Amino acid sequence: MTATYRIIVCDGTSCLNSGARTLTTVLKAQLDKHGLTDKTTVSLSGCLGMCDKGPIVVVNPGYTLYGSLTEGDIPEIVEEHLVKGKPIARLAIQEDHLYNRFFRVFGDAKFFGHQMRVTLRNCGIIDPESIDDYLSLRGYEALAKAVTDMTPQQVVAEVEKSGLRGRGGAGFPTGTKWKFTAAQVGTPKYVICNADEGDPGAFMDRSAIEGDPHTIVEGMAIGGYAVGSSKGIVYIRAEYPLAIRRITKAIEDARAHGLLGENILGSDFSFDMEIRLGAGAFVCGEETALIHSIEGARGMPRPRPPYPSVQGLFGRPTLINNVETWANVPVIVLDGANWFRTVGTETSKGTKVFALAGKVVNTGLIEVPMGTTLRQIIYDVGGGIPGGKAFKAVQTGGPSGGCLPEQYLDTPIDYDSLAKAGSIMGSGGMIVIDEDSCMVDIAKFFLEFTQNESCGKCTPCREGTKRMLEILTRITEGKGQAGDIDKLERLGKMIQKASLCGLGQSAPNPVLSTIKNFRAEYEEHIHDKRCRARVCENLVTYEITEKCVGCGACRKVCPVTAIAGGPKKQHVIDQDKCIKCGQCFKTCKFEAIAKV
């Protein structure tokens, strides 16, 4: 006897790249072979968050989570699990005890243990391209409640009471923003979703839209109702084709169901949405720059006030929120501000989504209550550092944030305690750094990024970041001078104070925080000409070890004939001649050349 099964294949970008689509094809063929096609539904879901375990398949009922699959595993799953009803323990990801409601759906994987999925509540559970799936999980109920049972003022008051703060990074109270926009008289007003996620190493917004686009549509419609706007715009990166396709379809489906358009659900409220594409400019995440970009111009910021809530898109009052902020709105309206306030800390309510990546075992997308400590995230959710390496720092907030060393690991995560520790919450990038990374090099990496993305409008950011980068480059090349650290600090503080927008004001953060927490490494680079992580090429010495078999490959490739040695004898590098180009290191097939 075979039961009726519902199979979900994770269709997030990481799983796609590890072959989720081929897997689906094989799966369908196998189902066909066993005559199960009619009794089984196969649907694609958004990102489950376990990006390093892809591709992932979930078999329901039973909520068995299979990971790291190959095409060869599929026949076994179909024959053993679906036909004979025996889940395959070898392939299942199950480790720890049940913890919260998410676990009822995804079994007892430890990865989900400390998580609480509020904005990602539907990601991985529903088929993101099906409005019916969304509706079946109380979708659009919050919108219905808002337009039929609540006045716009009540909706604004509820959001204000919830204590929700902007998830784009700065943490401005969302309710206050809504109140300001709602207070403006006249039409039109605009509602914008900022999906121009540009931090390197961050993919929260993309996964949220790919996994549950209707939540954003619903949140924005509620926002439109609350502030008296009838036009919503999603500004999204052109580099996210799948997210663009899914949100476009969600808008079309919502329109077809009367959830967008004229007189929504029989009320007086009309609201429609459109998509605008970004074109790869980091500064467009700043709200006034974003507005200029939607207007078809160069995305450069302007001084505030006037704030967009007074004078925004096309000179009209505009409400701009980040993707994750919007995703919280339906929850607050449906479950109430009182419930929302029970999650989180005194000053930061609710949950936060992080893109956990870098030197950590479980790379992926996670959502934890505010107040969870960095240690819990990195070691319990993330599974710690791979390869037995030592933890060195965790970087939050991307190019606008800072690096926190070990002593801050027990910091509870909220806007204020992270700021106090010298970093920022940011949009949610969280990169774990181990002993193999050089902190001066990391600081240089982030500054290179912001320097490149600086729009050039204001001098402190345009010129200041350039000068800072020159000093950092000098230090990593072993040409650092006494006094360079003070110069960096002085310049950094000046740029923070004098820049026009958030990009410039936060650009020095990675440098200042690494100087604060890893000053010794800077000093070693400058005074001892040494890079302890052996990353900065010019500060590394190459030596040939006893692993050398005397093949002569390094001798041939050396451009300055600094290597000597006969056949089958250990070679030697003449350190006076060596220019540290690293060619020998790259060429050696026997790992006989060491960096010291």
Next chain:
Amino acid sequence: MATQTQELTAPLTDEQKLAQVREFIAEVMTHEHPDSYLIAVLHRTQELYGYLPTEVMDEIAQEMGIPTAHIWGVATFYHYFNLAPPGKHVISVCLGTACYVRGAAQILQTIKDELKIDVGDVTEDGLFSLQPARCLGACGLAPVVMIDDKIHGELTPKKVTQLINQYRKQANK
């Protein structure tokens, strides 16, 4: 990233491409605030041509009534727009933080050495162009490189050299 459409059917002639750009402009001109659709028009143009040819930008200026200087300003501001034809295969090296801490800098250097070009250039034979990418979102597979629209993950300098050679071999067939 730039050229995703028009693979299956016969390639369009330049006149046909221009007609499609014009058609798209005519459509957006019926909307409110038509000037604000300039970036959308440039996206459509790049989809068709693979880059933004100067002549076409002149055409857009005419059709939309926007000064060419303004269009040039917008086109040069955004990284996504190419002002010269890309190579047959576009290699985007992810320089996101996750990839960086897992060795993206060495991957980029290897590709530069192998192709003998710098970032933003096209190889002499027109086979490859090289560009940096901000996070591609495949952080679980870091470090990654995207060639056209296929992502290759968990790379090492050796693997990426092999990868380039594969594309070269295919091109020589």
